[in-house]
Amino acid sequence: MDGTVTGTRREVVTIDGRNTTIERPVSPLDGIKVEGAAPALLNMLNLLDPKFRPDNYNKADGSPLRLFDSEALKIDVSKRSKEDMGFWHRNVDYHEIIICFRGALGWETELGTVTLREGEMILIPKGITHRSMLCEESAEENVLIELKVRDALQYVGDRK
8 A cells, every 4th residue: 555545645744743644746755765775774673583592592590682772762682482580670760561572471570470472562660570481381482572661651552
């Protein structure tokens, strides 16, 4: 789908969380080319590539592999697959959003215990003690994407 509506091309621009629609006679990409830079700028990664295997792959006390880093946001990949996390963790600077990409892991927190399965995510607020554990549904390789977010978060997913 190319965004064509009655002979025009629509571009939706997001500014401060609000969408503005711009109607154009041609695609907003017409005439724009960044020679040789697209792959580097887009940073497309295959998280299943063995080169993205963090230190925690075979160790209970390992760390996830940092992929992107800024003051406000850090993005890690974790592949905890062999042992339970042998310690409790509390992040006082960042909220942690953990997305299960493959497999499943149990999460013990001071707020309760849950199983995180493929396609699911959990938000662990900053300051909450937690740890991961293998569970019956864990795979040979459990792959998690971890986002550490410094800013306050407000859930708005149920808004239409």
